[in-house]
Structure formats: structure tokens, C-alpha cells
Amino acid sequence: MERRQFVKKSLRYTAALGLVAMGAYVITSRKDDSQACDFDFICQNCRKKQKCQLPEALAHKNQQQEVKK
Numbered sequence: 001m002e003r004r005q006f007v008k009k010s011l012r013y014t015a016a017l018g019l020v021a022m023g024a025y026v027i028t029s030r031k032d033d034s035q036a037c038d039f040d041f042i043c044q045n046c047r048k049k050q051k052c053q054l055p056e057a058l059a060h061k062n063q064q065q066e067v068k069k
Contacts, residue, residue, distance in 0.1 A: 043057050044060070049061070
């Protein structure tokens with residue numbers, strides 16, 4: 001393989017990998033502000049718990065604040 005071909009292929013594969021990585025990031029980082037619980041009320045591991053207004057989430061937040069005191 002010549003150096004020119006090697007450089008071209010390396011840049012091509014690097015660009016393709018970058019596009020795939022950006023696409024995966026966009027797909028997995030969608031923000032969902034809906035108020036439906038996805039985790040059967042397991043608020044401890046939920047990514048939405050800071051903004052969640054469901055009664056179970058509010059009770060969980062209050063419990064965490066009491067434990068911190």
C-alpha cells in the first residue's frame with residue numbers, strides 16, 4: 001500500500017468514525033421533559049428526577065434532603 005492510499009483511507013475511516021460517534025451521541029442524548037415515569041417509580045436512578053414533578057419524585061427529593069441534614 002502506498003503512503004498516499006494509506007493517508008486517504010486513514011482520513012476516510014477517521015471521518016466515518018467521527019460521524020458515527022456524533023450520530024450515536026445525538027440519538028442517546030435526547031432530552032425528554034415529559035412527566036411519564038419510565039422506571040416504575042425508581043427515582044434514585046432516574047435522569048429526569050431534578051425536574052420531575054410527579055408525587056413520587058417529590059417525596060424522593062424530600063427524603064434525600066432530610067438524609068443530607
